[in-house]
Amino acid sequence: xxxxxxxxxxxxxxxxxxxxxxxxxxxxxxxxTFDSLRCNTIEETYELVDAIQQLDMPNIKxxxxxxxxxxxxxxxxxxxxxxxxxxxxxxxxxxxLIRRHPHVFGDTEVxxxxxxxxxx
Numbered sequence: 001x002x003x004x005x006x007x008x009x010x011x012x013x014x015x016x017x018x019x020x021x022x023x024x025x026x027x028x029x030x031x032x033t034f035d036s037l038r039c040n041t042i043e044e045t046y047e048l049v050d051a052i053q054q055l056d057m058p059n060i061k062x063x064x065x066x067x068x069x070x071x072x073x074x075x076x077x078x079x080x081x082x083x084x085x086x087x088x089x090x091x092x093x094x095x096x097l098i099r100r101h102p103h104v105f106g107d108t109e110v111x112x113x114x115x116x117x118x119x120x
Contacts, residue, residue, distance in 0.1 A: 015068075016086065019076050034074060041070040 022029040048063035072086060079085035100120050102108035110116055 015072060016076075019072050023073075023076055023080070029073070032073060032077065034077060037070060037074060037077075041067075041074075044070055 024030070044063065044066040048060065048067055051059035051063045071089065075084070075086040075089050098105045101116075102119055103110040103116060108119065110119075
């Protein structure tokens with residue numbers, strides 16, 4: 001399990017490095033903004049939903065990568081503008097998940113998945 005986590009962290013570090021390089025050296029990537037990526041983000045999300053509906057695992061994997069690209073690129077743009085970075089995005093997500101799961105991370109008890117939604 002440790003080696004899997006190490007590989008995951010290395011892969012995440014690699015994609016962050018690739019994105020930094022693209023934003024620095026690729027004219028197209030460099031000129032992208034939150035606004036210019038907006039339609040791409042919507043399109044990639046729809047493509048992921050379509051792949052999920054078809055249970056097309058190779059395409060789900062591809063489309064998850066495309067959605068992740070949107071998250072990483074928007075986070076890189078924000079970092080360049082001094083607004084936030086991918087660390088802030090991930091930490092905010094962790095805080096939200098912990099807050100919304102007091103039955104896992106706190107003392108709240110639930111009898112089933114319907115009660116979990118009450119905390120959401």
